[in-house]
Amino acid sequence: MTLETIAGLYNYWMVIFLMMTGFYIVLARKNLIKSVIGLNIFQTSVFLLYITMGKVNNGTAPIIPxxxxxxxxxxxxxxxxxxxxxxxxxxxxxxxxxxxxxxxxxxxxxxxxxxxxxxxxxGDIVYSNPLPSVLMLTAIVVGIATTALALALVVRIREDYGTVDEERILELDRGE
Amino acid sequence: MIDAIDSHLAILLIVLPLMAAPICVLLGNGRAAYTLALLVSILTFACSVTMLDEALEHGVIYYDLGNWHPPYGIEYRVDVFSGFVLTFVSGIGAAVLLYAPMSVRDEIPASKHYLFYATYLLCLTGLLGMCVTGDLFNVFVFLEISSLSSYALISLGKTRRAPLAAFQYLILGSIGATFILIGIGLLYQMTGALNMDEIAARVPHEDGPRTVLVAFAFLTVGLCIKMAVFPVHTWLPNAYTYAPSVVTCFIAATSTKVSVYVFVRLIYGIISPGFAFNFLPLDTELMFFSLAGIFIASTAAIYQDNIKRMLAYSSVAQVGYMLLGISLATPTGLSGGIVHMFNHALIKGGLFMVVGCFVLRLGSVQMSDWKGAGRTMPWTATAWVIGGLGLIGVPLTAGFISKWLLLTSIFEAGWWPIAVLMLVSSLLAVVYIWRVVETLFFAEPSEAAAMATEAPLRMLIPTYLLIGGTLVFGVWTTYSAGIAHAAAIALLGEAP
Amino acid sequence: MNIIVFALLALLAITAVAIARLRELWAAIMFTGIYSFLSASWMMILDAPDVAFTEAAVGAGISTVLMLSTMALTGQGEDIPRKSSWMPILIVVVTGATLVYGTLDMPALGAPDAPVQLYPSPSYVERSVEDMHGLPNVVTALLASYRGYDTLGETTVVLTAGIAVLLILRRDPKEASATEPSAGDEPA
Incomplete structure (x- = not known):
């Protein structure tokens, strides 16, 4: 592995680290709100993955002066x-x-x-690719919609169980 | 005029339920919303049938949205396979709505009815959207529409466990969707295209670049979560058990099938089977997981006293059969897998409708409360027996056709042990179906069952529509196995 | 420029780890907002101002507000510490390793010959000048026209979420009294 590949790929590895941190929060946390936070981090990092793809060296935003x-x-x-x-x-x-x-x-x-x-x-202006931006604009909105729905469910679960801790909830269910 | 409508059928199919959903909300009245939803779902079914017919006669239908041709715009692409899936999804969508009103009145508070029907239509929109589109990112968007609406529908169950089941499904489903999004991103990065046909043409196959491999792996894992393949099926039993009966009917019959559809598209339409099965040992892996799933889930089903949960585990097992067919990659095997999507949708939809009838009359899904109900509700109980026979795969039922195709294909390949395993797994289905039959007909009636009356006709007729379908398509296979075979040939032929 | 990028990336990583380790929900939510802002800044550097705006508004703004209001409604401020299991770590490490393996054939960051930059040709930027009659922002052109259908889908997702939230949170008096007994065993 040459220094050049590392220089060309470090940003992807960084994004992967961020994605996996978010993924870990979703998997490991028992608090329902915390899981939603993890999901948010996971998704935001995927947006970063897409946006990095569109970048061109010495490019500029795809807005024509x-x-x-x-x-x-x-x-x-x-x-x-x-x-x-x-x-x-x-x-x-x-x-x-x-x-x-x-x-x-x-x-x-x-x-x-x-x-x-x-x-x-x-002729000299290089534009970065606009398509990933467009896809991510859509994905951001999808993400917030999911978050809103998840939080509504959390509120509902709290009303019914009196807690938002997954293990407590499962204990309550077993107790029935 | 008719020509004008005809050429826009592909988009009409989506726009009708999509536009009807907000109108349902604006109507603000349960009954009006129901009438509109039913009307729209029947129209949608008519559109799908016309499109399937057209695809059979004239080949693939292309429709450029906004008249932007790919690679710039999004394209709709309906071939025999998607037409087939569209038809049964929209057909079951309409049948479940026909069945719905009494069960919905019983299980969901009246003030929510109009919102319920709006969400139902949106879920239908999402599922159909995934089937018609030829654009991979568009699949993700419609996947999210159908997922979000199904989370909401599941949370409507009567017990407090329903919102929890919906939340657990939401977390797992969103992880799946994010995996799919990552997979789409990596494929896009290697090809610069989002249209499925173009990705297929541009994806570098020969040296098997690692990025494409990983993209494929992520798409597979994401879709497996959505298909509820063992071992990532954990969301499914709770979701099916605690959701309202109508929702379970609809989701069990359609949602996992559409994910299977996307998976087939992925393997046969984007990554060629040559790449998936020869370069990667995906076929052996798929076969392993499908067989493990069939056995473990069928065994789990035997030990359930909650009948909805029992059927849910059986669904996990049945997805295994579909995957088995897909992994065979022969015309017979693949058509077996495809026709099993349809047959299982009929059978499971019908069986869950039977459960809904019993819930309406007995108010329970526990086996002990169903004791002797076969005597007071003979028609409903008979429907269970017929559906159960189909699930087992007894000759003259639809279930037999798909299992027969799968078995033939396995024999052709000379895999005797797998054929034996398949037969043994059918015996497991006999056990759990028989447990219920025994309870219904041969046990002393429980208090509730002795007082119960036959389910209302409004629910029995749609139930028998699906259950009768399993008998009809068990004998007359032109429009099930025949079309599935044509679809399989087309899929295998188009693979580069 | 490079220094800024490295600093941003380091901050992003620190924030993410901090969120994973924080037990107090309120702080975790605040850090999530910061994380979104940092991502938005990096998106700005990566030539995606439209996404950066949206991320700042939606990710750092709306979602933080939503989470805080949920926290206020549920009143649960802490993630109870427990014995950590190895399973999540294992899954995450395997997934991450798979992804890193997948990057090895990727075009380098900003490579002008990456498939994404070469296809389709002529590019969206070149096409949109012709097609859009002088609309300067190509992202808008794509969003509203070429891939306008995705945007319709996106709007539908929002509609779905809106209806769904109503459906989940609405409670009529009859139903509330019916579920009271089952909720009776909850601890105060």
Missing amino acids: PAIVEAQKSAHESHAGAAAGGVAEHGAGVAEHGAGVAEHGAVVAEHGAGAAEAVHAA
């Missing part, structure tokens, strides 16, 4: 306009279209130039 969005939009429009004028340059990259805006001067010249620059810059 407004300037670039604007540029691409106007590039679109100018492209449409250019096509109507018969000056269409097909097969060109977005950046060229952006540049086309500037040359054409049809749209506000300054803005177009700025947009062209932004689009050039856009």
Whole structure:
């Protein structure tokens, strides 16, 4: 095992340690609320596992800066306009279209130039993968729903048994 | 118009019960909610039958949600196998609702009825959603919908042990779901895809990368908890015993079967059987656990005096037969496993309905209180006998068909000892079914049983619908074993 | 940047262990909130601000409140210490070892050639520019459109939980009087 693999995987091992701590709390604790806490830690750590997968070196959050969005939009429009004028340059990259805006001067010249620059810059931006984030947004909500349901059950059990300690409850049941 | 509906059946199947659930809550009235739920469940059943028919005739049905094609969007994918599972799940969902009102009135406080029916519909939505979707993460989401609603339904039991049983199920079930989530994550990491077909095409098979192995292991363990495979079945006996009768009927007949469905998809649709069974010795492991489960759970069932608990242990044993079929990986064996999902759903659903009838009249599930009830409630008791024969696997009942297919396949493979073990395990079923029959017909009537009257027709008719089904499908197998065979061939053929 | 990450990871580990060892529920719940906040911070560093916000709001906020109110209702402040059994440790160690074994073939953290980054191609970011007519946040695009159906499922989960909580906690007077005798043997 080289240092490189360790450097590339340490974060996963960390996440595994966290997951297993949560899992241990669920398995070992006899207090019902404590089990729910363990479940929470376990699930939160799984969210971390997913989020680590999506990360790219030197990446940034998958939010496209407004300037670039604007540029691409106007590039679109100018492209449409250019096509109507018969000056269409097909097969060109977005950046060229952006540049086309500037040359054409049809749209506000300054803005177009700025947009062209932004689009050039856009080629260099690396975005992290948005999909794990989306999945985890769903999972977080599922997690809180489970927690809420579990806690409602705990309240109900406490009403019926007068305790939230699992062993006490089992003793009470045997005593019946 | 009809064409327009036809092309959207896959989503209609989910949207109908999904939308009806909040409407049930808004209605705020038990009877209105019940009528709506029944109507919707029957419509859902009709949708499933149409889809199964279409899948049989024209092959796999694909439906892109929001018109985003995979890999970008989520896809619904209905083939013969999912159509088959959809049909019996929604069919039993409707039959149990038909049976429900009197039992629900007896066991659940009136102020909760409308919420009960809403939750029931949500549970149905979750189960059906797991069957239609072709997207692995979507399976997790619908799994959680069905799980959360079943925890709530189980907690409605009359005794104070019901919420505790629900809580224990919740903890174990959530651990299972989290394991499944980890497994999905690892598969996603190795393939970049969430659509099952695409994962299957992209998953690296040859050198058996360790990550894929572990992903598979986690998915298997998570699903085993949901299927209640021995030794992670511990949630099931309590949950089935303390839940209200109607809930037990529904969950026992459908919930574990849908998890088995997902497991079959996992082995045959995502990780090929070649990888699962040749590279990993999963077949021998599965066979070991299924046989151990069959014996230990059947033996445990013999010693139960609580009849619901007895049937619950028997369910754990029956899941063993399904897994046995899956682990054989031959067309006959696999179709035996698949048809046993259906047959067992019919039989167990029917038997739990019988239990519900006795509970309504005798107010107990203890064997001692059932003494002699066969004389005052002959029709209900006869239903028990027929269902019991099916459970044992006597010829002319549905249970025989699946056991016959399994046995044939085991003989083909030349595993005599396993065949003998299977026959011996059927004898265990004879013992526990006979104990009840003896109590019902040959014991001096208990006080309650002597006063009891026959169960109401509203409950007997749906009971006989399922129990009669076990006889019908024991003789006429075109639509049970026939479809299961087609499904098995398709599953084995599509494996890369 | 690395120092911050290491510090965060160390803090996360310490918090998790502390929660496992703490007997007092109130403190454990507080630490769970802290754990969520720390996770949210790490998610922020891992380029997932949307998840970080949600985790901070839901994990550290709502769930802490829910747990505290449950504790207030049940009034049980302590996890009674008992002889610890080896079974949970054994299960956890085996599970953890399996997972570590599974990481050995994983692409390294942030590797640009990981399957997750290469597939599907063109990526969601590139597609969403075309499809979403200038919606800057790709996560939103995915959540609401490409995988909008999962979001519907998520909403359904919340609906289910809401109905379920009502179903579990609602008690009508008739039922309360019926269950009184069976609850009679509980100690004060």
